[in-house]
Amino acid sequence: MGVSVMGLSKSAKRTRKVVSIVAVLALLVALLPVVPAWANVVSSSVKVTAEDSKAGALTNYTVEFQIDAALNTGDAIAVIFPSGFSESGAKVTAVKVGNSDVTVDFDVQHPTTGIWYLYNKGSAISASTTAPATLSVSFSGIVNPTKAGSYNITVRAPYPSDSGQAGPVTIDPADPAKLAIDANALDEDTSKDGIQVTAGLSKSVTVKLTDQYGNEANATSSVTVKVSDTAGFEGNGTINSGSSSTTISWNVPQKIGTYTLTAEDITENVTTKMQAASVTVEVVPGAPTKADIAGPGYLDVNQEGTYTITLKDQYDNVAKASSDLNLTLTASPSDGVTFDPNPVTVKANESTATFKFKSSKAGMYTITASGGGISATKNVAVGVTVLNKLAVSAPANGEVGIASEITIELRDQFDKPFVAPNDLTVSLRSDNTGTFYDKPSNGTPITSATIPKGQSSVKVYYVPDTNAVGAHKLTFEVDQVLSDGTSTGDTVRAEATINVGTGAELGLVVSLPTFTAGQRSEITITVKDGHGNDVPAGPNGRVVYLETESPTGKFYAAAQGGDPITQVTIPAGQASVKVYYVDTESWTKKAMADGKLSSADVSDPWPYSYTVAFRSEGVIGFSGKAIVGPAEAKAITLDIARQDVNAVPDELWTQIGSQIGATDLIGIANMRVGVVDQYGNPVPQTTLLRISVKDDSPSAFLSYDYVTLEGGEWAEEWQAGLVVTAPGTYKVTATAGGLTGAEKQVTFEQPSLEIAAPATALPDDRVPVTVRLTNLWASGRDLTVDLGTGTQNSAFYATDQTADPITQAVIPAYSSEVTVYLESDDPLGTAVELTASIADLNLTAKATVTLGRGPDAVMLLSRGWNIVSTPWVLEDGKNTIDKILANPEYVEQAYGFANGQWYQVTTADPATMELRPLEALYVKLKGATDAVFWAKRGLGTPPVRDLAAGWNLVGNPADRDTRVNEALSSISGSYAVVISPAGCNQADWVYTPQAITMPNMEVFRGYWVYMTKADKLAGQAMPPLQ
Missing domain, CATH: 2.60.40.10 (Immunoglobulins)
Incomplete structure (x- = not known):
């Protein structure tokens, strides 16, 4: 047997007619109170079982009950679910009798929500009062109510004659999901909308744990709760496991207004937290405990002034009187005083009242209003001069780290200068980071300034901190006094705002990461002032130009895609922008080209990396090395x-x-x-x-x-x-x-023989001459070389010291060369032809040496600024900068320094072109070139130069790199500082005689020497003899 949801079987037509009539009647009866009219109650012992009892759960139900009378074919059973259950997708899955697994064939009808009719399609089910039968109906797809509680499910069997028997089922809360604040417990005035709480009170806030439907639920593990309000209060509590709430003490804000009270789950080390809860509360004033009197502080004699009394609670919130409050008015002194009215009444539910005051006598009066435990005073000057305000003169704009002058002037009630009757102290405050000083420079930090007796103003100086860009609100306050020095008990206050900008000098700050070849990396470009403050771009933005020395380096606007860019714009109002840089050439390629075969051979990849540069108009640019590592x-x-x-x-x-x-x-x-x-x-x-x-x-x-x-x-x-x-x-x-x-x-290649000899040689000098097989080849045996010269007065020697000439030399086995020495007594200008041959290999080589001299030194100068010097007196005609440089057309600028002043090197003044020994010239080149030095020859002594006290630009006095203390040994004790300047293509450093490290002074370079007294610098390079 099974359950049919389509109706009765065709073989039971008569039964179907009866059932149809009964169903219509049942539908009508179900909508009316159950009043048994024609049958006994036969259903009993209803037991309801839910597979999942949680609120809102989709689950299966079994409804079990007993009948004590037979259920005949065509009889109906009604199962009625109360409101709250959802059955839109539900169905009856089985009807069983007793404990057997055999189902009974019933026709199921579900005419409306909550009502299920089951019509017996099979044979009668036997039952009696002495032998009742147990039936169970199984449902699937039932959705539990979302509100937790006890619900009754009713069974009427047979229907409609049975009045029904109910079986309870308990719906439990679902799993905890959110927090809830018990707002009603906070409300102090339920007659008004919203939640009313009194300012400054301490209130207990109950935070509950609920499921997603708002049912209060117990925690399965401890939940830490933070309660906070928009005034800054924070307090914590814990909902313990098995509990559903916690109480946290809340300090109500002291100022009236609308606040949000929030409860948050701050439990640590959990994957899912409870949903936060919040309520809006209205903080209202407490009972009045004090009052203020507002009105003119000065009146002429017999002038009437109007004054307002305002009630306030203990936190200065304006408060209303709970009933009429009478306040008695008095004045001290009282002679000539008139009040109207007196007393003055603050009406119930109001917070203010007004009265009038005047006096027929000049003086300083203290007005007092008191009553109902409340008291207020007001000082009024009648017919006398009073310090009424501070007039502050301050610039609208300032600069970080720079003092701004501020003038503070006393004014009376007529806006005229008020002369201090005694020393008056003005307090000084700022809402930003900055310092007041008493002087514009070398001043003392102050927090107050004194206006001396008999004067009406004082100057102070405000210096914003170097990182304090923005508005600085300055506050000045002084005790209010009369012209006779009597204090009114009040204060006079003034404010001034200085909008502080950045320093004048701006620069680009760029973060350069370590790059990987072929991969784009992010670069942040920021504009900052000299104090490190970010400087936003103006309304048109700021263009930054992007440059790289690398032939393969490129900038992009995005991490992927797009075309290379050469400039980027920092948007208006922003101080920075991001770009992306990529290069396919690693520093290791240049290092290998330099002969390095391992990263261990390279202390720093910086020299082998390309420079990237960033420029922007009006801003100090940035350049640095883009260190690109290799890819895989x-x-x-x-x-x-x-x-x-x-x-x-x-x-x-x-x-x-x-x-x-x-x-x-x-x-x-x-x-x-x-x-x-x-x-x-x-x-x-x-x-x-x-x-x-x-x-x-x-x-x-x-x-x-x-x-x-x-x-x-x-x-x-x-x-x-x-x-x-x-x-x-x-x-x-x-x-x-x-x-x-x-x-x-x-x-x-095929082997050959070659002679390596100098192009020139001096008569009577021996110069080395090397005879070698080409570098591809050596010999496995000794090779005899025949030697010859082209003149009678020339000969080869085995060494530079032997006396006898030679005509043969031997290239040893496993070597490729032999070195001999040539000496010639021929006149200058003679070309001496040299020959070398290896007969058994049929190899011959020739070379020519011309008797003459070459330069004494050659030094490569790099592009940019160089400082050039000479330790010798140079030959006439070869001692000017245009003759020393191999490419004089590369010179862009050149300067010298003498007698404490710079001078320009120019062809218009030939004396400026000369490079004298132990002096130096600054030369800027547009390309690299050689500096060639020809020393004046002959018997002589090293040069000497007079150095004046102060700064002197000097050259290295030696013809080699020399430690600074050794190079300047002739002026030891007369100098204090030596500087090798940066940016001049030489090592930059600063040396003092007390330093432990002694850098080298490079040959042919220049340095700054500060002399504490005049002295003579001795040269250390002898002139060549010939």
Whole structure:
């Protein structure tokens, strides 16, 4: 048997007609009070079971009951749910008799909310008073009421004759979900709308825990609650596990007004917190405890003034009288005084009353109003002068850290200067961070200023703190006195506001992160003043220009997408903006180009990084190094580090000799093996990486067939050496798992012989001459070299000291060169031809040495400012800056310093062009160029220069880099400071004789020396003899 929700079976037509009639009647009867008219009560012992008893839960119900009379075919059962239950998706899932699992076939009808009819479609169900039958009806999809409490579900069986029996079911609160404030318990006046509480009281606030429907619910674990109001009060309490509320003491704000009272869950270490609750409360004044009298402080004799009495509670809130309040008026002194009316009455539910006062005699009067425990006073000057106000003169605008002058003047009631009858103290206050001083400079900080007796004004000076940009409201206050010095008991107060701006000097502050090749990184550009305050852009914004030295570096406006940008605008009203920078070239690429093979060889990547710069009109710009690290390693690199047999260590020659024996030629190429990212940047290896290296020729071998990188190395060029014994092209490959491999063709050209000799030499001087095989080749045996010169007066010598000339030299085995010495007695200008040959290899080389002299020194000057000096007297015609510089057209500006003043170096004044020994010139170049120095030769002494007391611009007196204390030893005790200035392409530092560290004075550079007294600076460079 089953349950049908579509009606009775077709085989029971008569029954269906009866049921239909009964259903219509039942629908009508269900809407009326149940009054049994024709049947006995047969249902009893109703038991209701809910699978989930929580409020609002979607659940299943079982309604079990007994019948004590038979339920025949066609008889009906009614199950009635009270209001609050939702059954829109509900259905009857089973009707059972007794404890069996067999269901009874019933037709179910649900004509309206809360009423279910079940018509017996099967055979009669037997029951009697002595043998009652138990039936159970199961429902699914029932939604519990949202309000917790006890509910009755009624069963009428049979329906409609049974008057019904109810079974209770308890709906429990759902899980706690939010907090609630018991507002009604706070309200002190329920006759008015809203919640009324009295100012300044201490109230108990009850905070409850409820489910989402507002049912009070118990906590399953402790909940920490914070109660706060919009006046700043905070208080905490705990709803303990198993409890539903806590009480927290609340200090009601002392000022009247509308406030929000909030309860929040501040429990720590929980994933879900209770929803906060808030109520709006109206803080009302308490009972009046005092009063104020307002009105004119000065009256002429017999002039009547009107005064208002205002009642206030203990917190100065205006308060209303609960009943008529009579206040008696008195004056001291009382002669000539008239009040109207007296007493004065503040009516019930009002807070103010007015009266009039006058006197026929001049003097200072104290008016008192008292009654009902309330008292108020007012001082009134009649016919006498009174200090009525402070006139403050202050600038509308100021600058951080800069003093603003403020004048404070006393004025009487007629707005005329009031002369202080005695010393009057004016208190000084600011609502911002700043300090008052008594003088504009070298002043003393003050919090008050004194206007001396007989004077009417004083000046003070206000200095805003260096970070206190914004409005500064200054307050000045002084006791009110009469012209005879009598105090009125009141104070006179004035205010002034200075809008403080930033310092005049603005600059760009830029945060540069560490970049990764190929990845955009965020840069924040901020405009600040000299004190570190942010400076917002004006209404048109501020344009910042973006520059980079890197050929591959680019700026973008966003972290992804978009085109490169060269400028960005800081929006109006904002002080900063963000841009994004990316470069595909890492600093490791430039470091490797400089010969560095490991990050351990680089103390700072700064010198190998490109400069980025940020400029904006009227603002000091910013430049810094964008340090770009490499991306992830992707490939092996393979190149020739050197094909130089002279770089081979002795132990490697021993290894080579043991493998190939004696041979005419040996060629060696050290292979540089490294790791790079996708952009070709070397990538340091922090853990061991082994790279296999192979060659393709049986006539060659590798000193090592692998290379290891670790400890920050990105390349290695000493392990894998390709050794060959014949000219030709050889292929070398390098591989490692997970990385793209590399190969390199290494070519060894045919050997040749060369002579390395100076272009010029002086007669009777010996100069070194080197005869070598080209650097690709060495010999596995000793090679005899035949030597010759082109003149009779020229000869070779084995050393620079031996007396006998030679005509042969030997290149030792496993070497590529030999050095001998040339000496010639020929006249200046003679070209001496040199020859060298190795007969058994059929190799010959020639070179020419011209007898003459070259410059004594050459120094490279960089682009920008340089300070240039000489330790020698220079040759005539070669001692001016245009002759010293290889490219004089590169000079943009040049200056000297003499006799305490700067002078410009110009061709219009030839004397300014001369570079004299131990002096120095500032030279700005638009490109790098050499400075060439030709010292005047002959017997002589080092130069000496007179230094005056004060600052002197001097050159290094030595012809080499020299420690500063040694270079200036001739003026020891006469100088106090030495400065190597920044921005001049030389190391910048400051030295004092007391310092422990002694920097070097670089040769041909200039320095500032401060002399405490005049003295002579001695040169340390001898003039050359010839």
